[in-house]
Amino acid sequence: MSHHSIGRRKFLKTAVAGTTAAALGAAARDAFAFPAKPALEAGLGSAPAPAAGLPANILGKTGQRVPRLLLGTAMDFDMRLLKTAYEQGVTYFDTADCYGGGRSELTIGNFLEKTGLRKNIWLTTKSCPQDPRAMENSLKTSLGRLKTDYVDLFFLHNLSRMEALDGEMRQTVDRLKREGRIRFFGFSTHSPNVAEALEHASKLGWIEAIMFKYNFRAYGDSELNRAMDAAKRASIGLIAMKTQGSAFSFQNKVDAFQVKGFQKHPAVLKAVWEDQRIDAAVSEMKNVQQLDQNVGAAKDLTKLGALELDELRRYAQETSASYCRGCNHVCTAGLPRPVAVADTLRFLMYHDEYGELERARRLFRELPAPLREFHASELEAAARACPHGLDVASLVTRAKKVLG
Ligand code: SF4
Structure with a gap:
């Protein structure tokens, strides 16, 4: 290492120490x-x-x-x-x-x-x-x-x-x-x-x-x-x-x-x-x-x-019914108990789009069990309530299959 580079490093180290x-x-x-x-x-x-x-x-x-x-x-x-x-x-x-x-x-x-x-x-x-x-x-x-x-x-x-x-x-x-x-x-x-x-x-x-x-x-x-x-x-x-x-x-x-x-x-x-x-x-x-x-x-x-x-714009329109906005309170409002539709669909997105299989599965498993155990009637009700037309029942069913 040359003296020049040592000197330059020392100078910069001193300068760095006094700043953020x-x-x-x-x-x-x-x-x-x-x-x-x-x-x-x-x-x-x-x-x-x-x-x-x-x-x-x-x-x-x-x-x-x-x-x-x-x-x-x-x-x-x-x-x-x-x-x-x-x-x-x-x-x-x-x-x-x-x-x-x-x-x-x-x-x-x-x-x-x-x-x-x-x-x-x-x-x-x-x-x-x-x-x-x-x-x-x-x-x-x-x-x-x-x-x-x-x-x-x-x-x-x-x-x-x-x-x-x-x-x-x-x-x-x-x-x-x-x-x-x-x-x-x-x-x-x-x-x-x-x-x-x-x-x-x-x-x-x-x-x-x-x-x-x-x-x-x-x-x-x-x-x-x-x-x-x-x-x-x-x-x-x-x-x-x-x-x-x-x-x-x-x-x-x-x-x-x-x-x-x-x-x-x-x-x-x-x-x-x-x-x-x-x-x-x-x-x-x-x-x-x-x-x-x-x-x-x-x-x-x-x-x-x-x-x-x-x-x-066209991509946004064509994929609108395949994109979950995360508004869990909207599709689960009429259900008698809380369930994690939005989180489950977010993890499915990690699986499908990001290719992060392990992370998606781990996150799904980390959800409290009652939140990821969906009854068929709950999924149907959530699908009816989703204003964006997501096919909640089939998406969540697939999520449970690939992530469970
Ligand atoms: S399924 Fe629909 S209502 Fe439920 S969180 Fe996703 S976008 Fe919102």
């Missing part, structure tokens, strides 16, 4: 000399090369710039994917305490330790427990697995009850910030009451970012649009997830579109980014091919053309 990960500019990242040996020992091949910058946005009131494409890590992955993502400029990793039963955080932690890239990565994790004390315990476990003493953004995972933000939550969050264990705080939500969650957070004033389900199928939703406007006025950073709007068993339909030159995966991401209220979109990119495709879309600042928009 997100405040590292592209120039500093480009000049960073990566520690080659640990990466090689980790079986990562060559050391990660300096990241090329992706288009970035300010994440709401955090005031920090983040790339507009984030790596979601709920799927099975290894350190090589993280390395490739980093090299492609995807410098934001999103994880959660429950992803892969903790394996996601462990893999990210091993990567950060082996490569020494902690300060170059924006790290978000989430807590499934939602009372302040259990949340703090979850954070402690996450920091241990991630081999770091802080995360950039900490979310309550899949918030559905707004009361979770009451009581001691705010004081706990403020203290965790003072202790340097989290920099910013917010929540994620898959919940059908996402509009209510956004409105509520807008009034609280201390929620800094929200990750929520948003894709091309939601454009006409006026309630959601009003809530997104309110969140934007409150300077909350908005991160879109479930951007693919995937339907069941529809790969043949996607393939048919792609034959005509329409690439569904990048097109739906671009459709989300064209909404100026969205700061970033998270995507689970299972392999290098998907990563390349999505990074290409993130770098491409041209707008969707008329042909792509037409195809997207």
